[in-house]
Amino acid sequence: xxxxxxxxxxxxxxxxxxxxxxxxxxxxxxxxxxxxxxxxxxxxxxxxxxxxxxxxxxxxxxxxxxxxxxxxxxxxxxxxxxxxxxxxxxxxxxxxxxxxxxxxxxxxxxxxxxxxxxxxxxxxxxxxxxxxxxxxxxxxxxxxxxxxxxxxxxxxxxxxxxxxxxxxxxxxxxxxxxxxxxxxxxxxxxxxxxxxxxxxxxxxxxxxxxxxxxxxxxxxxxxxxxxxxxxxxxxxxxxxxxxxxxxxxxxxxxxxxxxxxxxxxxxxxxxxxxxxxxxxxxxxxxxxxxxxxxxxxxxxxxxxxxxxxxxxxxxxxxxxxxxxxxxxxxxxxxxxxxxxxxxxxxxxxxxxxxxxxxxxxxxxxxxxxxxxxxxxxxxxxxxxxxxxxxxxxxxxxxxxxxxxxxxxxxxxxxxxxxxxxxxxxxxxx
Numbered sequence: 001x002x003x004x005x006x007x008x009x010x011x012x013x014x015x016x017x018x019x020x021x022x023x024x025x026x027x028x029x030x031x032x033x034x035x036x037x038x039x040x041x042x043x044x045x046x047x048x049x050x051x052x053x054x055x056x057x058x059x060x061x062x063x064x065x066x067x068x069x070x071x072x073x074x075x076x077x078x079x080x081x082x083x084x085x086x087x088x089x090x091x092x093x094x095x096x097x098x099x100x101x102x103x104x105x106x107x108x109x110x111x112x113x114x115x116x117x118x119x120x121x122x123x124x125x126x127x128x129x130x131x132x133x134x135x136x137x138x139x140x141x142x143x144x145x146x147x148x149x150x151x152x153x154x155x156x157x158x159x160x161x162x163x164x165x166x167x168x169x170x171x172x173x174x175x176x177x178x179x180x181x182x183x184x185x186x187x188x189x190x191x192x193x194x195x196x197x198x199x200x201x202x203x204x205x206x207x208x209x210x211x212x213x214x215x216x217x218x219x220x221x222x223x224x225x226x227x228x229x230x231x232x233x234x235x236x237x238x239x240x241x242x243x244x245x246x247x248x249x250x251x252x253x254x255x256x257x258x259x260x261x262x263x264x265x266x267x268x269x270x271x272x273x274x275x276x277x278x279x280x281x282x283x284x285x286x287x288x289x290x291x292x293x294x295x296x297x298x299x300x301x302x303x304x305x306x307x308x309x310x311x312x313x314x315x316x317x318x319x320x321x322x323x324x325x326x327x328x329x330x331x332x333x334x335x336x337x338x339x340x341x342x343x344x345x346x347x348x349x350x351x352x353x354x355x356x357x358x359x360x361x362x363x364x365x366x367x368x369x370x371x372x373x374x375x376x377x378x379x380x381x382x383x384x385x386x387x388x389x390x391x392x393x394x395x396x397x398x399x400x401x402x403x404x405x406x407x408x409x410x411x412x413x414x415x416x417x418x419x420x421x422x423x424x425x426x427x428x429x
Contacts, residue, residue: 068390092167102174132157153201286325295334356382
């Protein structure tokens with residue numbers, strides 16, 4: 001039985017016909033936009049594109065920040081500290097009010113409602129978005145990732161406040177290719193529920209009429225560092241392979257699945273030892289962030305071997321940090337990599353996510369993988385500041401984690417402005 005159905009399948013998709021109509025309109029707009037550029041078309045773009053730009057405001061020099069200009073970075077940091085310059089966050093009630101008129105909401109919040117290229121139109125991407133708070137951050141993340149040819153499943157933590165959940169549903173209802181997961185989990189940090197939330201979305205995404213090629217998963221503290229077009233090109237290069245961190249585990253990581261863990265309001269280890277994984281496949285460690293094919297997703301729900309493995313992993317610690325990594329090294333899994341050491345992939349070399357770990361920060365000229373965080377740390381992970389952007393945008397990853405507007409909203413604003421400018425005009429700020 002499905003719990004907390006947000007909509008029956010027919011209503012959830014508002015009909016494949018509606019989505020088809022949207023994509024047809026987008027294709028016609030794209031055909032017009034990509035014809036040999038006449039003076040009339042140029043004038044049309046000149047009027048349209050500025051209305052889609054995202055400006056951080058005159059008090060922040062985002063162009064200087066993304067180039068790494070120290071004066072611009074210092075001015076933004078000072079601005080962050082000044083109470084008078086702090087922008088009030090939009091509330092769930094404000095989003096509920098804005099979303100009463102969906103056309104106005106999409107226009108005023110500057111969502112791009114047509115594919116920006118034929119290449120993007122022909123390569124839709126699916127997203128699993130697992131969120132629990134910060135309504136404005138969710139909306140900005142959705143806007144930064146949004147394209148009408150893509151499809152988005154939003155999993156709202158079952159523990160989230162009712163006002164937050166209602167506001168998310170109101171935003172989602174304004175888009176035919178965005179929907180709320182049909183099953184909600186009450187997510188407990190480092191427990192199976194976090195991975196189950198993604199599985200719920202993946203199962204729903206398989207029912208989508210959108211012919212997506214890859215699925216990416218995100219959380220509420222993520223933000224893209226590539227445009228949709230750049231993501232499409234990066235995923236195409238994979239040629240049907242999955243991509244994620246997957247390495248031989250350290251001894252402390254092995255303890256995560258060698259003992260039985262129980263979950264209450266938090267997860268804790270018991271003295272009970274677990275049996276080895278079924279079929280004795282070797283275990284690998286990684287992280288929660290993945291880029292996997294449609295065939296991979298279908299396989300994990302249809303394969304008895306995979307289902308046995310998933311069942312075995314349900315009482316492990318932080319299973320999203322070893323389940324995906326192990327599945328992607330299993331023989332016969334679509335898009336997987338061989339188990340040989342030559343195919344190990346670290347998070348810095350994998351595609352999905354850029355993360356700065358506090359204990360690895362340092363002098364890059366002396367071998368550190370990344371320079372020190374210019375924001376703050378949470379659970380040893382950097383919450384990025386404006387001083388991180390220039391370095392970040394030189395990396396190959398698709399998204400970065402973590403961002404928090406309460407720590408450094410200027411970093412998010414400048415990233416939004418830069419990516420939107422690049423998406424519209426083919427170049428950054």
